[in-house]
Amino acid sequence: MQIEQIYTGCLAQGAYYITSNGEAAIIDPLREVQPYLDRLERDNVKLKYIFETHFHADFVSGHLDLSKKTGSPIVYGPNANPEFESITATDGQLFAIGNIQIKVLHTPGHTMESTTYLLIDENGKDHAIFSGDTLFIGDVGRPDLAQKSASMTQEQLAATLFHSLRTKIMTLADDVIVYPAHGAGSACGKNMSKETVGTIGNQKETNYALRANMTEAEFVKEVTDGLLPPPAYFGMNVAMNKKGYASFDTVLNNGMRAIAVNDFEALVEDTGALILDTRKNGIFTVGFIPQSINIGIDGDFAPWVGALVADVNQPIILITELGKEEESVTRLSRVGFDNLIGHLDGGFEAWKKAGKEIDTVNRITADEFAAQVKIGESKVVDIRKETEYSAEHVDEAYSRPLANINQWIKDIDPKEPFFLHCAGGYRSMIAASILQARGFRNFSEVEGGFNAIAKTNIPKTDFVCQSKVL
Template sequence: MKIKQFEYEPLSHFSYAIISDGKMALVDPERNPLQYYKYAEDNDAEIVAVFETHPHADFVSSHLQIHKETGATLYCSKKTGADYPHVAFDDNDEVVIGDCTFRAINTPGHSPDSITIIASEENKTALFTGDTLFVGDVGRPDLREKAGHMKAKREELAKMMYDTMQNKFTDLPDTAYVYPAHGAGSLCGKGMSEDASSSTLGNERIGNWAFKKQTEEQFVNHLLDSQPFIPHYFGYNVDVNKNGAENLRAALGKIQCKMNATEAAQDPLIIDIRDEENFKKNHLPGSINIMAVSDTSKFETWLGSIVQPDEKFHLVVDAIENVERILQRTAKIGYEANVETVLTLGKVNLEKSPSFHLEAFKKNPKDYTIVDVRNESEVSEGKLFENAIPIPLHQLRENTNEIPTNKPIVVHCAGGYRSAAGTSILQKAFEATPIYDLSDDVKDFN
């Protein structure tokens, strides 16, 4: 049994290929299947199975496309209510692939339809735990109150997770490897280890809080406390994955490009992915700046947190050579269906953001309305400015009415990425009020 872990860093997502005797199975594959096809070719293996541990909220899976292109059998819990061709895979169901035996156990808690896949060959056991068991944590239980075939309240799911951690892994050996679907940085949990992308069950029994001796009430209270925010797109992705996503190449092929644009309708939205410096120098009026300037930036998360799943938008890119890359990233959360046009800007003066005079702000901060777009958990640890109005970035577009416009407005976050987006949102909302981005100068006030 040969196991390969694939990582998609911006979403802290792990997917897996397992090869045994020339046959290959996949677990929780991401939207673009080409990397799995290449790995199969490189290892002279045939993809025969795809296991979905649950309908994911934070990314779109390619399971249906892989089934159509390779003939691989799709396996998921019957509780998923999947609308794609599949074989139900629940407690004690087994399938042999090559010389490896795959067995399912139902492990509800993150979702009511979560399963863990147990792969065994000779003396090696591997657990593909999805969003149930992470390295150092367990999956959050508050994502399935409004989406999915099976819905459950967070308290109910937290109790299910307690039962899962108490009883579902008991008979498995300490030597079993633990391969989760996410690592630190994912919004599917709050306390994953930053030091490891896999573990052993023995190490988790020692170091993971969820295995500690505790009452159900203690467990539930800890699990529900201080979970991160839920982006707008999470429920949408659950439904997309339950149905099975469209073929990626076909979906991207429908999107038109326009070179040297000098205008675009503000309805739908305009999302400009360029770095904040170039955006501030020249942009289409009404644009929202969600930067995708590095391969590790959280572009997908913030796109799906600021833009609703039913909103159409134009994408402004810095160069035509980056169109494919940005569309691929947009498709990771299924938002390629929302893209009307991909644009590059013409060499004309469009709109410029006002220059921010830091020293004037330092001398008279009370002359400004300060908006703090950090998350609630960050604000709870202390404000940087006493009179700042806290509105998390993912809620800003819906709550601009809370911001007075009788003074110039200064937007800040913790480092500059979110404040760039927040500033552009308010510039679109308040055309007559000067809006300034504190950007990375926020470090002067920490």
């Protein structure tokens, strides 16, 4: 028996590849399936089942393409009812893979179809669970993502999750391994650990939601407390996972279409496409196509596209570093952005060489910021998360998280200068590109963000003032 966790850092997502005696199972596969096909060929095994723990909200699964390419059936737990051919398993049903078995444990609460898969080894011993978004290391799945489809409140879903954990998960032996679908950085929970593997016993001792004497009311209150609104694209990803989607091969072919410089502007106008520049922020700042939005491929690219663009049907034309075209397309497809028109042939350098108009961002160093800012007089906009801001920030700075830019941008006075920063420069350049695309040019973006600012003598505080009006 072999178990491999295939972890994708930018989505904080874990897929699982399991083999036994010439057969394999894959749990919660990513959108691009060629890596799984390569593993199957390498190991000379036949894929017997594709297991889905639930309809994912934060990424588009590769279940459909993988099933079409291998002929293997897709398995969901009770209540799923997808709009394509699949096996809807019953609670307790067993599936054989070589010399091992996978047992279905229906664990509703995160969503009503959420299912945990228990792996029983060659000796008949409970070995591991693949818990999806039911149980994470240090946390449990948020219960507010399925309200519309389940017609239940988040409190009702949380109560359901409470009983799922205590009747199906906590009754397992302490040495049973826990393989969750996500780790720290995912928006599917609140307090996930950076660890991506644990045990039932360890989670009973350390996970706040699995306290032995916890009441249902306490669980509901703690699990629902402090939930931030989910990214807008989550509901669209659920729909794609449930109803179906275009083949990844089709999306990749479209995205890899090279668009000549002379055809670029007319195509943007005709299609209403968003110009998405995936180059590094330090490169973007010194020259880019006007109206471009910069979300760098080297950061949390796909989640930020989903959070800020929101509509997965938005037409997109890519500007990338040479050789990064396929990676950009692939990572967009993982969160359902399939309407890709193509990419600029030759990238920004081809645009510049053709003598086309370019734009720049006014980026200053932390030392320049320290020399120019006047605490109490200058406006400083900190776009980090509220938790980052609360820990420490520039004295008198405003807290305006990047995730909420579409709300707070309307409050900006286009005539009043301000400074803009995040933690290291990645997020602030995203914000800067959005601001300039919407006509704001009255700001300076700080290179290196708060990490660099903290090394200067600028007064800093942990006093929270995010309610101040811009």
